[in-house]
Amino acid sequence: MSNNSIELKIENNIAFVTLNRPEVFNSFNREMALRLIDTLENCQTNNEVRAIVLTGNGKAFCAGQDLKEVTSPELNPGFKKILEEHYNPIIKLIRTIEKPIIGAVNGVAAGAGANIALACDIVIANEYASFIQAFSKIGLIPDSAGTFFLPRLIGFQKASALAMLGDKVSAQEAERLGMIYQYVSADQFEETIQKLANKLAKMPTMALGLIKKTFNASLTNDLDAQLALESKYQIQAAQSEDYAEGVAAFIEKRQPNFKGK
Known part of the structure; x- marks a missing residue:
C-alpha cells in the first residue's frame, strides 16, 4: 500500500509506516x-x-500541524476536528495496538509530531533528531497526549519547563532525560531500527501486547488493581502457544521459534 502522504511497506512481519510530506x-x-x-x-x-x-x-520526523491548513479559510477543519478526529485517534491507536511500535525519529519532532513519537513503545532517535514542545510559541498548549506522557517520562518540573519555554531537546539529551530509549549516530540509525524491529517481530507478540496493556493501566491504577491485572494477564499469557514454546526451548537449550500466538 502506498499513497501520497503515508507509505506502508510490510516485510518479514514488520510494518514500516512512513510519514511522507517531506516538503x-x-x-x-x-x-x-x-x-x-x-x-x-x-x-x-x-x-x-x-x-x-x-x-x-526526508530531514524531519514530523513538524506537527500544517499551519497553512489551519490558517486557510477553505481548508481549516478547526481545532475540534483536528484533535478529536486526527491526533486523539492516532495516540489511542498507538497505545492500544497490541503490537510493539518503534518511533524511529530521523529528524526534528515538533509539536504533535514530538508527542506522537513519545507515545510509541520504544523511541530511537538519530543525531539529527530533536524534540520541541513548540505549542507555547504560537499561544497553544501541548496536545496529542503531551501533557500526559511527558511528565511521566521526565518528571513534572522538567516537563512543565519544556512545555512553557518550548526549548529544543537534542536526541542525546532526550536519552539522558529518559524521554527516549536510545540515541544513535546517523550512520547506525537504519541498521539499529532494522535489528530492533526484526527482534521484536520474532518475539512472543501476545506477551508483548499484554505488557503494553499492563503498562497502560499502570498509569492510572493503584497497587491492588495493578497486581490483579498482572495476575489476569499472566494467566492469559501462560495459556499461549508462545509460552509453551519458550519453556520447551529453554529446557532443550535452543532458540525459541515464537509464532505470536
Missing part, C-alpha cells in the same frame, strides 16, 4: 492524519504484522 517536514494536514489512522488500523488487524516502525521521509 513541509511531514507536518499533518487532514488527509495525512486520516490516512495514518487507516494505516494503523490496517496494522492492528493484519495478522502478518508483528511489529511496527513509524518514521518520516
Whole structure:
C-alpha cells in the first residue's frame, strides 16, 4: 500500500509506516492524519504484522500541524476536528495496538509530531533528531497526549519547563532525560531500527501486547488493581502457544521459534 502522504511497506512481519510530506517536514494536514489512522488500523488487524516502525521521509520526523491548513479559510477543519478526529485517534491507536511500535525519529519532532513519537513503545532517535514542545510559541498548549506522557517520562518540573519555554531537546539529551530509549549516530540509525524491529517481530507478540496493556493501566491504577491485572494477564499469557514454546526451548537449550500466538 502506498499513497501520497503515508507509505506502508510490510516485510518479514514488520510494518514500516512512513510519514511522507517531506516538503513541509511531514507536518499533518487532514488527509495525512486520516490516512495514518487507516494505516494503523490496517496494522492492528493484519495478522502478518508483528511489529511496527513509524518514521518520516526526508530531514524531519514530523513538524506537527500544517499551519497553512489551519490558517486557510477553505481548508481549516478547526481545532475540534483536528484533535478529536486526527491526533486523539492516532495516540489511542498507538497505545492500544497490541503490537510493539518503534518511533524511529530521523529528524526534528515538533509539536504533535514530538508527542506522537513519545507515545510509541520504544523511541530511537538519530543525531539529527530533536524534540520541541513548540505549542507555547504560537499561544497553544501541548496536545496529542503531551501533557500526559511527558511528565511521566521526565518528571513534572522538567516537563512543565519544556512545555512553557518550548526549548529544543537534542536526541542525546532526550536519552539522558529518559524521554527516549536510545540515541544513535546517523550512520547506525537504519541498521539499529532494522535489528530492533526484526527482534521484536520474532518475539512472543501476545506477551508483548499484554505488557503494553499492563503498562497502560499502570498509569492510572493503584497497587491492588495493578497486581490483579498482572495476575489476569499472566494467566492469559501462560495459556499461549508462545509460552509453551519458550519453556520447551529453554529446557532443550535452543532458540525459541515464537509464532505470536
